[in-house]
Amino acid sequence: MTAELRQLDQSEWEQWYATLERAFGGVAEAPEERQLWDDLTECERSIGAWDDGVCVGTAGAFSFRVTVPGGALLDTAGVTMVGVAATHRRRGLLRAMMRRQLDDVRERGEAVAVLTASEPAIYGRFGYGTASYSLRLEIDTTRVRLAVPPGTDEVRLRYAVPAEAGPACEAVYARRVAGRPGMLARRPGWERLITLDPPGERNGASPQQCVLAERDGEVVGYALFAVKPEWDARGPKGTVRVQDVEALDPAAYAALWRFLCDIDLTSTVLALNRPVDDPVVQLVSDVRRCDLRSRDSLYVRLVDVGAALEARTYQAPVDVVLDVEDAFCPWNEGRWRLVGDPKGASCKRVDADGTPADLALSVRELGSAYLGGVPLAQLAGAGRVRELRQGALAEASLAFGSASAPWLPHGF
Numbered sequence: 001m002t003a004e005l006r007q008l009d010q011s012e013w014e015q016w017y018a019t020l021e022r023a024f025g026g027v028a029e030a031p032e033e034r035q036l037w038d039d040l041t042e043c044e045r046s047i048g049a050w051d052d053g054v055c056v057g058t059a060g061a062f063s064f065r066v067t068v069p070g071g072a073l074l075d076t077a078g079v080t081m082v083g084v085a086a087t088h089r090r091r092g093l094l095r096a097m098m099r100r101q102l103d104d105v106r107e108r109g110e111a112v113a114v115l116t117a118s119e120p121a122i123y124g125r126f127g128y129g130t131a132s133y134s135l136r137l138e139i140d141t142t143r144v145r146l147a148v149p150p151g152t153d154e155v156r157l158r159y160a161v162p163a164e165a166g167p168a169c170e171a172v173y174a175r176r177v178a179g180r181p182g183m184l185a186r187r188p189g190w191e192r193l194i195t196l197d198p199p200g201e202r203n204g205a206s207p208q209q210c211v212l213a214e215r216d217g218e219v220v221g222y223a224l225f226a227v228k229p230e231w232d233a234r235g236p237k238g239t240v241r242v243q244d245v246e247a248l249d250p251a252a253y254a255a256l257w258r259f260l261c262d263i264d265l266t267s268t269v270l271a272l273n274r275p276v277d278d279p280v281v282q283l284v285s286d287v288r289r290c291d292l293r294s295r296d297s298l299y300v301r302l303v304d305v306g307a308a309l310e311a312r313t314y315q316a317p318v319d320v321v322l323d324v325e326d327a328f329c330p331w332n333e334g335r336w337r338l339v340g341d342p343k344g345a346s347c348k349r350v351d352a353d354g355t356p357a358d359l360a361l362s363v364r365e366l367g368s369a370y371l372g373g374v375p376l377a378q379l380a381g382a383g384r385v386r387e388l389r390q391g392a393l394a395e396a397s398l399a400f401g402s403a404s405a406p407w408l409p410h411g412f
């Protein structure tokens with residue numbers, strides 16, 4: 001590898017970002033989207049790889065706060081904007097940037113790093129495990145009805161201008177964050193991502209629309225969506241594309257989904273990113289006509305195993321010794337005793353005192369299980385977790401679970 005790695009300087013951002021765009025195919029983003037990423041880039045934690053004055057590699061990280069099981073917000077590195085020029089691929093540049101980045105994350109005292117992967121095969125070697133899934137629904141609204149709970153008819157819905165409704169939507173979102181692992185507490189500036197609506201990316205759909213749900217004059221939910229009109233010889237068959245729906249109670253949530261499913265001249269509601277346990281699945285009359293599909297979403301890497309496992313709670317009492325393998329971050333290797341319950345946890349090294357291990361696994365499996373969305377028992381069934389003490393797997397698998405499935409509400 002001939003390239004030199006160094007921290008990004010703001011003056012280099014254009015060239016750096018153009019390298020990233022080209023790694024993703026070379027289609028330039030809309031100016032407003034580019035500007036947003038320019039504003040959100042944290043140069044002091046972004047890396048450029050340079051070969052003879054030319055940028056050939058990029059990697060960045062955002063300073064996130066992510067909800068973990070139990071509701072705590074954990075300072076987390078949101079790894080992003082990774083690209084290597086095709087002229088320099090497969091020479092170890094990604095590996096070198098991952099090395100530097102994870103060392104930096106550790107120095108900053110962040111116990112966890114997260115990312116979404118362009119391809120699932122890339123990041124396991126660096127200790128990232130698939131920790132959450134997203135649900136895609138395509139509801140045939142000509143056939144599917146919604147069985148709404150009492151109180152739904154009392155929720156008042158009204159259209160609002162998305163940009164003007166932003167603060168009210170953000171307030172609802174902020175109240176939802178602690179209830180679901182994987183959700184991000186949005187720092188100032190990130191609300192712009194939610195209402196970003198470049199005309200060139202609408203693919204024939206309307207500009208973004210917003211409907212607020214209100215009770216007693218208070219905003220208790222919102223839906224952001226677009227409508228793509230379509231007609232054929234038999235009449236209208238438009239699609240409602242759901243971008244975001246959040247609500248503070250079941251009646252408001254049902255009112256918003258009923259609204260989305262009832263818009264005249266449309267016959268499909270398409271939502272690409274919902275939690276896998278989204279209550280809407282229990283509202284619909286015919287789940288088969290919702291064409292549910294799930295796919296990998298958030299990847300988690302424990303950078304400091306002890307601190308990360310202590311930061312969350314456990315839904316049942318657990319006392320296990322984990323033998324952790326971590327070739328890329330060897331400071332995590334060894335035996336850790338985790339004692340936890342719904343109130344809190346401690347996780348300490350026990351290498352010195354000869355305590356035998358109950359479960360053996362790599363840091364990648366711990367990352368998968370961390371947010372409660374991937375059972376340790378499932379990983380064990382694939383041979384990726386080994387039970388060394390009978391009963392330890394069932395105990396740990398139950399404890400690591402979460403009442404709400406983890407979910408990443410938007411990309412980054």
Ligand SMILES: CC(=O)SCCNC(=O)CCNC(=O)[C@H](O)C(C)(C)COP(=O)(O)OP(=O)(O)OC[C@H]1O[C@@H](n2cnc3c(N)ncnc32)[C@H](O)[C@@H]1OP(=O)(O)O
Nearest residue numbers: 023080081082083084089090091092093094095115118121
């Ligand atoms: C968080 C994010 O931003 S995800 C976005 C990632 N970026 C992209 O997908 C853009 C297009 N692709 C690229 O820019 C590059 O091909 C990258 C960044 C994926 C890889 O960069 P490279 O410098 O070629 O990777 P590097 O040479 O360091 O490879 C390290 C290891 O990853 C493997 N690897 C690299 N890319 C891939 C891939 N796409 N699929 C599977 N394995 C991969 C290599 O084979 C190598 O394996 P090894 O550990 O067994 O030796």
